[in-house]
Amino acid sequence: MAVKARERLLTTAEDLFYAEGIRAVGVERILSASGVGRASFYRHFAGKDDLVVAVLSGRDERWRDWLRSTVDGYGRPAADRPLAVFDALAERFARDDFRGCAFINTMIEAADRESGAHQVAAAHKSAVTEYLDALLTEAGRDDHAELAPELMLLVDGAIVTALREGNPDAAVRAKRIAEALLARQPDPREAVRRRLRVVTGGMR
Amino acid sequence: MAVKARERLLTTAEDLFYAEGIRAVGVERILSASGVGRASFYRHFAGKDDLVVAVLSGRDERWRDWLRSTVDGYGRPAADRPLAVFDALAERFARDDFRGCAFINTMIEAADRESGAHQVAAAHKSAVTEYLDALLTEAGRDDHAELAPELMLLVDGAIVTALREGNPDAAVRAKRIAEALLARQPDPREAVRRRLRVVTGGMR
DNA sequence: AAGAGACGGCACCGATCGGTACCGTCTTAG
DNA sequence: CTAAGACGGTACCGATCGGTGCCGTCTCTT
Numbered sequence: 158m159a160v161k162a163r164e165r166l167l168t169t170a171e172d173l174f175y176a177e178g179i180r181a182v183g184v185e186r187i188l189s190a191s192g193v194g195r196a197s198f199y200r201h202f203a204g205k206d207d208l209v210v211a212v213l214s215g216r217d218e219r220w221r222d223w224l225r226s227t228v229d230g231y232g233r234p235a236a237d238r239p240l241a242v243f244d245a246l247a248e249r250f251a252r253d254d255f256r257g258c259a260f261i262n263t264m265i266e267a268a269d270r271e272s273g274a275h276q277v278a279a280a281h282k283s284a285v286t287e288y289l290d291a292l293l294t295e296a297g298r299d300d301h302a303e304l305a306p307e308l309m310l311l312v313d314g315a316i317v318t319a320l321r322e323g324n325p326d327a328a329v330r331a332k333r334i335a336e337a338l339l340a341r342q343p344d345p346r347e348a349v350r351r352r353l354r355v356v357t358g359g360m361r
Numbered sequence: 362m363a364v365k366a367r368e369r370l371l372t373t374a375e376d377l378f379y380a381e382g383i384r385a386v387g388v389e390r391i392l393s394a395s396g397v398g399r400a401s402f403y404r405h406f407a408g409k410d411d412l413v414v415a416v417l418s419g420r421d422e423r424w425r426d427w428l429r430s431t432v433d434g435y436g437r438p439a440a441d442r443p444l445a446v447f448d449a450l451a452e453r454f455a456r457d458d459f460r461g462c463a464f465i466n467t468m469i470e471a472a473d474r475e476s477g478a479h480q481v482a483a484a485h486k487s488a489v490t491e492y493l494d495a496l497l498t499e500a501g502r503d504d505h506a507e508l509a510p511e512l513m514l515l516v517d518g519a520i521v522t523a524l525r526e527g528n529p530d531a532a533v534r535a536k537r538i539a540e541a542l543l544a545r546q547p548d549p550r551e552a553v554r555r556r557l558r559v560v561t562g563g564m565r
Numbered sequence: 566a567a568g569a570g571a572c573g574g575c576a577c578c579g580a581t582c583g584g585t586a587c588c589g590t591c592t593t594a595g
Numbered sequence: 596c597t598a599a600g601a602c603g604g605t606a607c608c609g610a611t612c613g614g615t616g617c618c619g620t621c622t623c624t625t
Contacts, residue, residue: 162572177472180384184613194573196616205613261521262469265461268381270527282525306522307538310531314518317465318510321486323474327514334511337545338538366602388583398603400586409583 163201165191171212175259179209179266179274209263210273216259217281221288228292235295239308239339242289243332246315250325257320261313285309304338311335367405369395375416379463383413383470383478413467414477420463421485425492432496439499443512443543446493447536450519454529461524465517489513508542515539 169191173182184205188195202208227245228238249255256262260278267274286309293301293308315331373395377386388409392399406412431449432442453459460466464482471478490513497505497512519535 178384178470180382180470181472183611185611188573192573195575195614197572199614200571256472257469261525264525265466265469266382266384268385268460279525307534310518310522310534310538311514312518313521313525314514314516317517317521318514321465321468321483321517330511330514334514334538334542337542340545341541387581389581392603396603399584399605401602403584404601 162191162193162197166193166198166201166208167212167215170208171216174209174212175256175262176254179263206273210277213259213263213274213277213281217277217284220259220281221284224285225288235292236297239289239292239296239298239304240332240335242292242308242312243315243328243335246312246319246331247325247328250315250319250328255319258313258316261316282309282313285312298339307338308335311338366395366397366401370397370402370405370412371416371419374412375420378413378416379460379466380458383467410477414481417463417467417478417481417485421481421488424463424485425488428489429492439496440501443493443496443500443502443508444536444539446496446512446516447519447532447539450516450523450535451529451532454519454523454532459523462517462520465520486513486517489516502543511542512539515542 166187170182170187173186173190184195184198187193187208188198198208202211224242224245227248228241231238231241231244233241260281263274263278267278269275270279286305289308289312290301290305293304298304311331311334315327318327318330319325370391374386374391377390377394388399388402391397391412392402402412406415428446428449431452432445435442435445435448437445464485467478467482471482473479474483490509493512493516494505494509497508502508515535515538519531522531522534523529
């Protein structure tokens, strides 16, 4: 066996789900495309839902590894790395099989928030937000806690826009917005609060 | 007949499609929920695809009417109206049946760009972008042509984020980003180009 | 060489998909 | 009052959905 059945199922399903949507792809399609027998499929996975969760979990891990290594690969100083995220996105958007964010797509397709697929997708977005927070912190931004969700909104907006327009322009557009955001004069009241927090650090 | 069958089909289908997704809702569900007979459905619509396009077209028109009248209803000066869009969004996000943007959802669900549903959805987004452009122009922004797609990216980002987080916070977040964006120092080269365009206006 | 486990193929299940045909009823306009 | 048309109900169609069971083969390990 060149490649194990389980692996073939995962990669085939990931490609089909991403390209056409989870609901649009039946088990039969995955079986014939992967060359795996029907019985073997149900030996490896409890059912389609189980496969979906496994596919998304794998993609989550690999996607975040890709982002981290791509941003690191640019070799820019820490201060520039938050913006470099949008350069990485531009690479993604230019791929000819780009079909948006698999996790956003899943949260929209799997309307039920309790479903396993929906929760894996939600967890992915939280993890990426945390990564942005870390990048901002390493860049020395005191306002990282406010900026991270704002950058995340720009990331998701860029992804949806790129999908909608069918070209990668949205990445540079989002980067320009992020530049304006990072250049923003911090709210003076917030700044005072932050300074106080440092001075009284740890006190209660 | 209190309400005509066609109307009941459209409103019922719109609710179900928006709440659960187009693919997730079968014709049978729409029929039983609306109380319309199967034959009557196919008398009014060529098929499910036809119904989907009709539903989306209606929603497109009503959604844009709602946005325009809501923004106008705030009674703010023209200069503040672009930002008021995000106040309107906040109202939408707070509705308990909020499930994101029906058109983004459709473009994601209907992966085929050639499908009627996909194209209606794409046209909706273009129309909203034009509306933003008009608001910015009326606000006296020379850079309206660059700003409109940027605001649109923020709108879509806010919608997706609000859906993801399950609360309306993303609206104020996007508004703060938009404020930073509108306060941005215009690119001096762009400003020169704009000034030139005015001076040589209409010349060729 | 032999046994075990992984595998692909296939038949089959009930449920549901989108869609068609026909029929009796109810409303409405002339 | 009557004829026409809109309507709801139902039976039915082939196709596909997710899922189960069995069977023969192929490949490893011992």
